[in-house]
Amino acid sequence: MSLMRATSAVFRRELQLFARRKSDWANPLMFFLIVCSLFPFAVGSESERLKLIGIGVIFVGALLAAMLSLPRLFDEDARDGSLELMVTSPEPLAALILARVAALSLALGVALAVVTPVFALFYALPFDVAVMLALTVAMAVPTLLLVGSIAAALLVSARGGAILTAVLVLPLTIPTLIFGAGAALKVFYGESPVAELALQAAFMLLALALCPLAAAAALKISTD
């Protein structure tokens, strides 16, 4: 009962903050827009070439945009002291972190997935490919945030933490990148994307099972 109350409080607060501060969701979306719109200028307007790189560019752009939100998981709370409330809570820290990552994934995943089909227009991608891309982006965001929560917890208020987080987290998202972009490529070539989707879901579930525990341990170390 009190666990439910604590996790739902964490979840609700994260969404409240997300809704109340426009920069929280506007910055990642603007970044995503800039990345996606720069490539066609650099590569040229030949539509076959654009279609082929488009899938990869959009997917990587979405991952990088989601990365930008990682510092806000714990850094701000560490500065104002509310991280201590979480660490000293009698409820399991891993559950609280999971609630927090879930709220951020929901908000950011939906936001990035909604704009993905629009950005797919820049690359003249067919509609069904764009929809598959939106789905895989929606699955990749929770995976990235779960893995990233470990690095964010380790590097709470560390100097140069943002860059180090990127260096630590992005290599670990390679599987989800391969299978996420792979699923969209399969649809592009008219084949079935089921295998890629299943593997991507498997990575998401693996991250779901392991990362909150690791992040809780990391957070205990770095707040000591």
Next chain:
Amino acid sequence: MRVAVNALAAERGGRAVFADLSFVAEPGTLLRVSGANGAGKTTLLRILAGLGAAAAGGVTWQRNGADISGAEAACFVGHANAFNEALTVRENLEYAAALAGVAPGTDGIASALTALGVKSLINRRFGTLSQGQCKRCSLARLLLDPQRGRRAWLLDEPFVALDVDTQAQLATIISAELAAGGLVIYTSHQSVDIAAANVQEVSL
């Protein structure tokens, strides 16, 4: 609430701050931790709250004879306010209460703020308050548990940034908590009179 500290030692940055510290505080005790700057007062409070690890020795919290963890036993109010600036005072207090595992309800939050004289700020964003108002609102966290005396209060410089009237108000609140069988451990560089039957001092 009773706490027993046994041969406690602490380090900060690999350097020993204090060692071989032992004391016992019974329910209803006002315990003042004194010492010069850097003596480890905040470090001690953080260890008691379960926020830091001790280099040696241990802390045992007991409620009605049963051992409990520091997280369940204590309510820590330190230098940082632990409030988010974008949220209102009420939202911040609701969050703190849910994480601490207490359910004060709307009335409980309102009465906690009333006790500290900041009821009118309940729907203000925390970021728009003054230093003193921030401090008073964050002290309201202590009163969220509807059952008085159930949690030990760990207060790190609670009188900083408070005006003289509010200092007296806080002293009264602390006295009431002690009378209800609470345990209050605090550090302070100001000398504020707190009425207490049982006073103890630990020097670092």
